[in-house]
Amino acid sequence: MAELDEAKIAEIVGRVMQRVLPQAQATAPAATKEPYCAPAPPRYSPPSGPAVHGGRRMGVFDDMDAAVAAAHVAFEQYEAASLEVRYAVVAAMRACGHRELEKISHDAVAETGLGRYEHKLNKNRLVIDKTPGPEILRPQAWSGDHGLMLTERAPYGVIGAITPTTNPTETIICNAIGMLAGGNAVVFNVHPGAKGVSNYLVERLNEAIVAAGGPANLICSMASPTIESAQALMHHPGIRLLVVTGGPGVVKAAMNSGKRAIAAGPGNPPVVVDETADLDRAAQGIINGGSLDNCIVCVAEKEIICVSDVADRLKKLLVAKGAYEVKGQHVQRLQKLVVAEDGLHPNKDWVGKDASKILDAIGISAPSAQMIFVEGDEDSPFVQGELLMPVLGFVRVPTAEDAIAMAKRVEHGFGHTAAMYSTNIDNLHAMARSINTSIFTKNAPTYAGLGLGGEGYTSFTIASPTGEGLTNAVHFTRERRCTLVDSFRIV
Ligand code: NAD
Numbered sequence: 001m002a003e004l005d006e007a008k009i010a011e012i013v014g015r016v017m018q019r020v021l022p023q024a025q026a027t028a029p030a031a032t033k034e035p036y037c038a039p040a041p042p043r044y045s046p047p048s049g050p051a052v053h054g055g056r057r058m059g060v061f062d063d064m065d066a067a068v069a070a071a072h073v074a075f076e077q078y079e080a081a082s083l084e085v086r087y088a089v090v091a092a093m094r095a096c097g098h099r100e101l102e103k104i105s106h107d108a109v110a111e112t113g114l115g116r117y118e119h120k121l122n123k124n125r126l127v128i129d130k131t132p133g134p135e136i137l138r139p140q141a142w143s144g145d146h147g148l149m150l151t152e153r154a155p156y157g158v159i160g161a162i163t164p165t166t167n168p169t170e171t172i173i174c175n176a177i178g179m180l181a182g183g184n185a186v187v188f189n190v191h192p193g194a195k196g197v198s199n200y201l202v203e204r205l206n207e208a209i210v211a212a213g214g215p216a217n218l219i220c221s222m223a224s225p226t227i228e229s230a231q232a233l234m235h236h237p238g239i240r241l242l243v244v245t246g247g248p249g250v251v252k253a254a255m256n257s258g259k260r261a262i263a264a265g266p267g268n269p270p271v272v273v274d275e276t277a278d279l280d281r282a283a284q285g286i287i288n289g290g291s292l293d294n295c296i297v298c299v300a301e302k303e304i305i306c307v308s309d310v311a312d313r314l315k316k317l318l319v320a321k322g323a324y325e326v327k328g329q330h331v332q333r334l335q336k337l338v339v340a341e342d343g344l345h346p347n348k349d350w351v352g353k354d355a356s357k358i359l360d361a362i363g364i365s366a367p368s369a370q371m372i373f374v375e376g377d378e379d380s381p382f383v384q385g386e387l388l389m390p391v392l393g394f395v396r397v398p399t400a401e402d403a404i405a406m407a408k409r410v411e412h413g414f415g416h417t418a419a420m421y422s423t424n425i426d427n428l429h430a431m432a433r434s435i436n437t438s439i440f441t442k443n444a445p446t447y448a449g450l451g452l453g454g455e456g457y458t459s460f461t462i463a464s465p466t467g468e469g470l471t472n473a474v475h476f477t478r479e480r481r482c483t484l485v486d487s488f489r490i491v
Contacts, residue, residue: 059206059220060199064229067187068238070217071158075185077215079155083134085213090133090181092212093205097128097173100204104169107197112165114352115293122452123167123293123460127174130451130458132472134181148488153477155183160239162230162254164246166296166352166388167460168194169201171245174460176205176219179243181473187239188221189230191246199223234259241476245461255465262468262475264461267298267416268386269446270407272431273306273314274400274422281443282421283317286392289419289445290323291370295390296352298462299417299439299446303383303393303410304373305403311396315375324359324369325394331374333362338391339381346387355390383410400427404434411435415464419446438462438469 061067078085097104105120142149159179163171168191179186190198202221210216222229230250234242234257242261244254251265271289273282290301306314319325326334338350338358350358355369374382375394382393397403400422407418417439420431428442439449439462448454450470459470468475 057199057203057223058210059202059217060223061220062223064187064189064222064232064236067220067222068158068160068233068236071185071187071220072238074215074217074220075155075158078180078185078218079183081214086134086181086183088212089209089214089218090177092208092214093173093177093180094128096204096208097124100201101125101128104197104201107200108168108194111196112168112194112352114166114296116354119293120169123170123297124173126450126452126458127170127177127460131174131177132181132457133177134473136457136473137182137477143489145489147483147485149481149483151479151481153182153474154480155477156240157184158238159184159186159241159243159476160233160236160259161186161188162233162242162244162246162250163188163190163194163198165191165193166293166298167245168198170460172198172201172205172219174458175243175245178459178471178473179476180209180214180218182477184241184476185218186220187233188219189225189233190221192225195223195225243461243471243476251465261466262461262463262471263465264298264463264471265414265416265465266386267414267437267462267464268302268384268411269299269417269419269437270303270305270410270435271301271419271421271446272400272403272407273304273310274403274420274424274427275307275309276424276427277310277314277421278423278443279310279314279317279421283314283321283323285419285421285443285445287318287321287323287371289447290392291355291390292445292447294352294354295371295392296388297447299450301392301419301446302386303395305395305397305406305410307400307403308396308398311394315373315394318371318373322368322370324355324364324366324372326359326362326364326372326374326391330362330364331376334358334372334374334391335381337361338387338389339385343381344385346385346389351388353389358389358391378406378410400424401430404431407431408434408436411437416462417441417446417449419444438464 109117137153139152161175202219205219242254242259244250245264247266251263254261254263292300338347355372356367359366371390373392373394380393415437418435418437419441422428432440441449451458461471463471
């Protein structure tokens with residue numbers, strides 16, 4: 001018997017669904033479309049007209065109104081379809097991601113100039129395989145003398161999503177799987193600097209969804225996204241929920257939009273190493289994490305805080321394993337090159353660049369360097385700023401207690417991500433409680449908290465400002481309760 005791989009299964013399911021979907025749409029009783037125990041939320045009515053179905057390329061539109069209207073048409077069809085269609089749609093998106101993996105990873109680096117191809121492969125593969133699908137939406141039942149109460153997760157409708165340049169395709173795949181798993185449609189306003197690869201992916205995902213029996217335009221995007229089109233999305237009456245992933249500007253804009261918003265913002269993840277740590281493990285973990293995609297990932301380690309007793313040994317191991325320590329006169333040159341004049345933000349020209357290229361530019365030849373570190377004090381821009389490049393500050397402090405306190409300060413209250421290497425359970429416990437971040441990894445790179453080499457599902461929209469943490473389909477759905485009085489308790 002021929003082997004069935006995921007792509008083949010998606011294709012077969014797709015063919016079956018194409019036959020089943022029209023019937024499902026035709027036979028879906030009106031009563032199942034609206035809750036009978038609560039009034040329906042107000043619905044946006046897309047304007048009628050030829051633009052509703054028209055995108056030059058599937059899902060990619062020139063105009064925000066047209067994109068939102070098309071997504072609404074898709075949502076209405078999707079809502080009427082069976083859960084089997086949802087599962088097929090999500091399987092098809094995963095299969096599409098695998099088919100396109102190499103191209104999108106390559107094109108993201110080529111278009112944005114950020115990160116590393118081999119790391120993009122890993123990041124994209126992670127979201128394709130480990131973003132939860134509809135299975136995460138578990139209905140809950142509560143029964144008692146008064147009968148049965150059931151809660152289920154219902155879609156919002158059309159979600160507006162804004163994506164970053166640092167993980168352009170990863171965020172689209174992750175958001176789209178989660179949002180469509182929840183029964184929604186989505187309109188993306190992608191980062192203008194990544195629109196080529198992002199819109200290419202939107203088209204391929206739509207094709208895969210249609211081939212699997214889903215409606216066209218479940219995923220829409222703007223051909224030429226701008227800040228203005230992002231604003232239009234944020235204030236569009238057809239958008240029920242906003243999900244934004246990016247820096248402080250977009251987070252603030254979303255939270256001030258007057259709409260319900262899930263906001264995933266910046267971080268400045270500290271990694272603490274105390275005197276009890278397995279230093280070999282710490283050095284390797286810090287290099288692996290701090291160099292991941294040239295440190296543009298929001299969770300990637302951005303500064304090292306080490307207890308003095310072991311600081312020199314840790315530095316030696318970092319260098320032995322492929323990091324480069326910049327010292328002396330080179331520190332000023334490095335700072336002038338990669339830090340903006342405000343001393344807090346990066347010089348954008350160097351964001352996401354290879355460590356060896358950065359070193360080259362300050363006259364140091366170290367072609368195999370994976371990561372750079374610079375020792376300084378707490379005020380150093382290499383410690384304070386989210387530089388988004390493989391250049392980490394290094395600070396030594398007297399005790400683990402001091403390190404934990406400093407980590408909290410330099411994380412700036414983002415509540416995003418942190419790590420600690422220690423074998424002292426009390427110290428690990430103290431930092432876990434104090435740092436109060438969405439992700440905290442112990443004795444591992446922070447990416448383990450994304451499920452890469454660690455347990456659990458993944459997400460590339462880690463919503464710390466609004467509190468959802470690693471977002472998934474649960475957050476892209478609203479809870480609905482249905483109560484049946486005096487019946488259906490079976491014991
Ligand atoms: P960015 O803030 O420059 O852009 C992100 C997106 O927001 C883009 O699509 C951009 O066009 C849009 N945008 C920016 N300002 C806006 C405004 N005022 N109104 C409407 N839209 C606006 O960020 P970036 O350089 O693409 O990504 C890097 C930043 O994103 C870092 O700070 C990083 O930590 C953060 N990030 C966070 C997560 C997370 O899950 N928390 C994930 C990825 C990136």
